[in-house]
Amino acid sequence: MTVRKLIGILVLLFPVAVTAQVLDIEVTGIAQPTPVAVVPFGWEGETPDMPFDVAKVITDDLKRSGRFAPIAEEKMLQKPTDGADIDFQDWSFVGVEAVVVGKVTQTGANAYELRFWLFDVFGRKQLFGYRMPASRGTMRIAAHRAADMIYEKLTGIKGVFGTKVAYVTAKRQGEGQLYSLIVSDYDGENDYTIMESNDPIMSPAWSPDSRQLAYVSFEDNKSSIFVQTLRTGNRFQVSSKPGINGAPSFSPDGRKLVVTLGGVDGNLDIHVLDINTRRTTRLTTSRSIDTEGTWSPDGRYIYFTSDRSGGPQIYRVRATGGTPERVTYEGSYNARPRLSPDGKKLAMLHNDRGNYRIAVMNLDRKDLLVLSTGRQDESPSFAPNSDILIYATRQGRDGVLETVSADGLIRQKMASGAGGDVREPVWSPFPRF
Amino acid sequence: MMSYFKLFALAALALLLAGCSSSPNVPDPEPTDTTYGDEMGGASTDGMDGESYGGGEYLDDPSAGELATVIHFDFDSSEVRAEDQDIVSRHAMQLGDNPNSRVRLEGHADERGSREYNIGLGERRAQAVRQMLMIQGVSAAQISTVSFGEERPVAFGSSEEDYAQNRRVEFKYTN
Known part of the structure; x- marks a missing residue:
């Protein structure tokens, strides 16, 4: 063209x-x-x-x-x-x-x-x-x-103008904070609060068909993982074991979640949870913090954060189990892995000379490209076209959302009508017409 | 039963005060155990032994007054600071004296870095305190932990002082 x-x-x-x-x-x-x-x-x-x-x-x-x-x-x-x-x-x-x-x-x-x-x-x-x-x-x-x-x-690149974004906001309210889980159009328009709580809400994750969101809620002072259907607002609790229940992420077929479970002794490990049977399979056993699991688009691997070598680095393990292998070596802090839907790139939170920034690694060339310029950026999420990422950055005290093209050339702030401290944006899959 | 807990905690405390402050690790409980030779004796100790350790009052005395319910941690550390070990021990005593009481240890991290990883760091801190309590005789059934990571700050700024305030474990008595 x-x-x-x-x-x-x-x-x-x-x-x-x-x-x-x-x-x-x-x-x-x-x-x-x-x-x-x-x-x-x-x-x-x-x-x-x-x-x-x-x-x-x-x-x-x-x-x-x-x-x-x-x-x-x-x-x-x-x-x-x-x-x-x-x-x-x-x-x-x-x-x-x-x-x-x-x-x-x-x-x-x-x-x-x-x-x-x-x-x-x-x-x-x-x-x-x-x-x-x-x-x-x-x-x-x-x-x-x-x-x-x-x-x-x-x-030649698929547009993402029909997609949606989910994110969490926190607003000061009296002694505490009001946490909201919000879904909006990709441009921040049509924002809709799907869940509100005086206890923290974390880690929203889209189902592959865009119909559901999994998230962590701290209602009753314990962490639980819920899956909520957007259209009806109905939700069901899928994990509420003693200790930590965190970091859910859907499998490509939508039937399973990779989750982090801590147990009474607080040893965070990666588990695969079958949504229907609620049966869990443990994938890691290290005494270290293993968390933030995410599936590769082909479903073969689960990438996750682990500090088994000291600081947090990204590892991957076969979704069926096995010995984890280390993926990142550059820098002392690499966490929160997210793969591009085309499977070619790995986004992460990377400590760049004291600043927490969004970086993308090309999985073929293994080179790391730092895409953001803030001091405390976090939570990268790929658009379904693999060409753009959304993440949270700071503007004064509050978190705001920014997008950046995967080549780092185009960066822009996203207006959010929601206000408050905005964090943890996750980009929806493509809509189905 | 009660006096056993007291003794245990006091012995552990005595160890702490005896110079363990230089050692970052929780003191090994073994030596205190051996003080009371017979294996079944511990739980059924009579009042006499308890009285003989009445000097424990001295530790309850310090001008601290009300028992603190928050302790703080260094950056990237889940080690209970030497000066806070007394606080943990006093909570251990309190829990030992009241076997029906329950405590929730809430671990927190500062805002830097990844949120879910910070949940892990907060949990590590809560677990460090839990281990300390258990070593001093508190039953596992009395303790639960939860980590809020960076989600529930008490200081909302972004200075080192704010971060230091947010890296903490809170003792929440639920019964």
């Missing part, structure tokens, strides 16, 4: 740090966002105004990706709402490389049709056109889905 190639060329042409003109996005390193245009969508329906601004969602999505710089509406020489009306000369003149036009048509009381087209300005051709149904309630989802399709066509 020409635009993708162009991005590559631009990266080569601008070896100096460039700051994007766009608010809220801090482009670091050498990436230069590609200028594009998303023309305000046309509207055909009963009401004078469109019930939902689809073009704005697409514009914001592309902007937030950091790879595109949608131009302002005032700069557009024409505002076609149908693919047939586009004039490549005009768009080439304003310097954009791709144009999105579209319209929303009302087809029933609460039924709409969304049509849009994507054009390559240099190539002077339509890349694709698409139409999809929507209701008032699903218009935002439809718009994100349109943005995903556009993004993938232009970059």
